[in-house]
Amino acid sequence: MPAVVAELEQATRSPVRMCVIDLGTNSFHAVIVDALPGTFRVVDRFKEMVRLGEEGLQGQRLSEAAMQRAIRALRRIRQLAEGWGATEFLACATSAIREAENGGELLQRIRSEVGLHVRVIDGLQEARLIYKGVRRAVPMPEPVLIMDVGGGSVEFIVGTSQQPLHLFSLKLGAARMTRRFVRHDPATREELKALRAFYREQLHPVFEAARAHGVREVVGSSGAMENLASVCARMRGEVARSIYEQPFPAEDFRRVARRIMRLSREQRRRLRGIDPKRVDQIVAAAALIDVVLKDLAIERVRISPHALREGLVVDFVERNAPLLARLTAFADVRRRSIYEMGWRFDWEYRHAQQVAALALQLFDATQSLHGLGHVDRELLEYAALLHDIGYHISHRSHHKHGLYLIKHADLRGFTSEEIAVLANVVRYHRGSLPKPTHADYMALSEENRVRVCKLAALLRLAEGLDRSHNQNVRTLHVRLESDRLVLHLETRGDPELEVWGVRRSAELFEQTFGRTVEVSATAEPPLLEETAGA
Known part of the structure; x- marks a missing residue:
């Protein structure tokens, strides 16, 4: 078989x-x-x-x-x-x-x-991520100025669909500027004048970069820009079209911004298109947008449906393209979670697969002996796949490190009881046998301690069957007798290491099930000369 x-x-x-x-x-x-x-x-x-x-x-x-x-x-x-x-x-x-x-x-x-x-x-990382999000949603064949007006900071990116040319993150967010400059309702002429002057002072490097690349278009990617676009669309009678589908003349956008700056809080609250929760900060945002559009002689404004989160x-x-390519093969959340953990901790994939396949074959062949169910079979497979992840921390005591990693890995789809069993099976795939002095083992219920011993006994044998880590066992024959478990291996090369591995790993099986383990092997004859054309 x-x-x-x-x-x-x-x-x-x-x-x-x-x-x-x-x-x-x-x-x-x-x-x-x-x-x-x-x-x-x-x-x-x-x-x-x-x-x-x-x-x-x-x-x-x-x-x-x-x-x-x-x-x-x-x-x-x-x-x-x-x-x-x-x-x-x-x-x-x-x-x-x-x-x-x-x-x-x-x-x-x-x-x-x-x-x-x-x-x-940080701010520049934020700007770069905003650019990635906007680029996916908005074509930018010519250089544009991307603006993302947040509450604390504003990100500016001069770029095209090919690359970002300049990235800026300035502490000019609407909440920050409102607290600093806007004290009256509506904002006074003096407050707005001071606010606009401060914007111009801070925006000098942004304006230089935009002018150097001949920018004539702004792409907005924030709630404030969306609010102004919604008001502008209503003013232009374009409510049937999404704000993300229509370009806005910059002069229309400025007209909306200047109107908002003059309104009282109550008037802004009643203005359709303004989010009620942005009413207090929209004046500062509108002033910033107006300054940018005016000073750069912007001709057109577009709104991006994508921003930082899409970036x-x-x-x-x-x-994570390679990881996604692997993970998307798994529809089951439990299996995906196990494989993700394996790749995260640099597992030895071929060895893990070989041990898992051999462990499942042993489980099926000894079903009448251990009497475990399909959930236990699944946990054995996952323990076999993860049995060596402790190497990520240290080769020494890697079985103990494996228990710790599994306990704290936030594996999805598993109960806390299943995770505890899984972690303990990995713990006992090598090293000492379970003892009353082992805290994690003794924290299990008596029923689960029995499960761990049975599953770990099978995992130890399976791990011994790939002791070389070379997937040397081509075929495993298993025969369960009244007093012993008989294993015969057909190997691709010298079988001595795998035979030694089984004999060395048999103690827990023999102690748990009261049956001895016997192992023999047949090796394929070595290839003495290379076949022509091979």
């Missing part, structure tokens, strides 16, 4: 469903996507207005109220994403968290209370 080891083949691919979250100063944006090698498909989008700086950033600290809003919002986002079946989460934090003295405290709370690891990116997906797909 052959122990076949082959690459997994499936006619169809199953995408990796992931949730990408942009933790901005004003709002948290999430997008659910199905990621495939080289591409992705958007499944759903949602937004939570958090306004991390609503109470102000006195002393550059986030308020307790703001942090609680952030935690609640991320819990809702995670719940929605899991409802969509998302198995991967990618979250990044920008200006407000990046600059806050207690930003690290918030990140720790998110990790412990929500279970999300948040990556903090994160594009970046993930680009950087």
Whole structure:
């Protein structure tokens, strides 16, 4: 009966469903996507207005109220994403968290209370990711100026579809500028004059770069730009078309911006197209947009449906193309999670596959002896696949390191009990036998300790059958007798190492099942000369 080891083949691919979250100063944006090698498909989008700086950033600290809003919002986002079946989460934090003295405290709370690891990116990284997102959605044959107006910072990118030419991240966000310059409702002429003068001073390097490349078009990729575009579309009678499908004359856009700057808060709140939660900050954003359009003599404005979060997906797909090509072969979340962990920790793939195939053959041949079910068979296969991942930490005691990695790997689709069994089976694939002094083993129920012993006994034999790590066993014959387990190996080369490996690994099997293990082998004759044309 052959122990076949082959690459997994499936006619169809199953995408990796992931949730990408942009933790901005004003709002948290999430997008659910199905990621495939080289591409992705958007499944759903949602937004939570958090306004991390609503109470102000006195002393550059986030308020307790703001942090609680952030935690609640991320819990809702995670719940929605899991409802969509998302198995991967990618979250990044920008200006407000990046600059806050207690930003690290918030990140720790998110990790412990929500279970999300948040990556903090700097301004230029943010600009580069925004560019990647916009480039996927908007054709840019000629140089354009991409603007992403956030609450804390504004990212500017001069570039084409081929490459970003200049990247800028300036602390000119709408929330920040509102707190600094706008004190009255509506904003006074003096406030607006001071605000515009400050913008011009700070934007000098952006203007130089844009003029050097003859920029005549702005592409907006933020909520503020979308709000102005929505008002502009209504003013022009173009409500039937999406704001992402129509170019806007810059003069029409400026007319909307100047109108917004003159309105009171209550008037802005009633203006269709303005998000009620942006009413307080839209004046500062409108002033910035007006300055850019005027001073650069911009002719046209377009709006991108993609921004930072889509850029994160594009970046993930680009950087992880080989991994995605492997993972999308698996529709089952448990199997995908196991293989992902193996690749993450640089497993020896061929050896892991060989040991898994041999372990399953032993399991099936000894079914009447161990009496375990299909879930145990699955756990044995996964333990065999992961049995050597502890090498990622150290060759010495790698079986113990393997237990630790599996316990803390957040494997998806498994119960905590299954993870504990899996980790302990890996722990006992070599080294000492289970003992009452081993804390992780004794933490199991009595039933699960028996399962671990049975599965680990089979895994030890399977690992011994590939002791050379060369997949030398071509065929394994298994015969279960009343007092012994008889194994006969047909090998591709000298079988001595595999025979020694089985004999050395038999103790747990013999102790657990009360049967001796006998092993013999037949090797194929060596190839004495190379066949012509081989």
